[in-house]
Amino acid sequence: MADTIDHSDLDHEGIARALEEDIIFGRLAPGARLTEDSLLSRFPVTRHFVRQALVQLEQMGIVVRERNKGAMVRTLTPDEVRQIYEVRELVQRQAALMIPLPAPQALIDELLDIHREHGEHIESGFLRGVHETNDRFHLKLFGACGNKYLVQTIELYMRYSLPVRANSMADRAALDISHSQHRLMIDMLGGRDNWLLAQLCVDHLQPSKRRYIGLVDAG
Incomplete structure (x- = not known):
């Protein structure tokens, strides 16, 4: 399924919303890694916006970030x-x-x-x-x-x-x-x-x- 987010004027909230959709609808499975480089290739934004989006998703509780490991979709035991x-x-x-x-x-x-x-x-x-x-x-x-x-x-x-x-x-x-x-x-x-x-x-x-x-x- 294609993104339903308009990428023409994205900020960190727009990126977070697009990734949240991917998680909600199963396009990003629990444990999937979210690297900054892969997100930069997908979204026409700066690295700053990507990092802010990952912080927002972490605050929402659906992404976890670990030092030296990057971010991943949260997996619950x-x-x-x-x-x-x-x-x-x-x-x-x-x-x-x-x-x-x-x-x-x-x-x-x-x-x-x-x-x-x-x-x-x-x-x-x-x-x-x-x-x-x-x-x-x-x-x-x-x-x-x-x-x-x-x-x-x-x-x-x-x-x-x-x-x-x-x-x-x-x-x-x-x-x-x-x-x-x-x-x-x-x-x-x-x-x-x-x-x-x-x-x-x-x-x-x-x-x-x-x-x-x-x-x-x-x-």
Whole structure:
């Protein structure tokens, strides 16, 4: 698949976005090396921009840089995945428990709009759109808890788990299940059962985690 990024006026953020897409959609596998020279041959920019892009990706948690070894796409061990998801489960459960129910109709309407867009991207196979609307949905949902620091933690661990989540991006059946669970979450916002909503938010995390760990163990 060709790059979807316009290279005509690139800065370090544009390079980071292009590489993030490659990682999300499997064009760059976990452990793949990202040398400055190879990136310079791909992007018409200075070495300074390439280095800034690698720093940005490292801060996002999807690239690791080692002294005298350069940068590579982050690889997660099964134990690291379990630990990351233990934190995700804790913070997302807590956020769901804190959402005032029934939720305002304005929030429900906004989530329905995002949900509709998410479904359209699944149908058209636009994976960048699927990824972005998925993240928007969850951050909007958990943002209703009213604790910005909790939401920032959720967003941080969403980034840490990107290699895990990206692994299911090309699986249409997995996307359809995720999409249907989003709709259930919206429906629950009209009720009063925070515990049921919180459990669904935790259950929603499990398929990607199990799939990634299974693939690593099998490899």
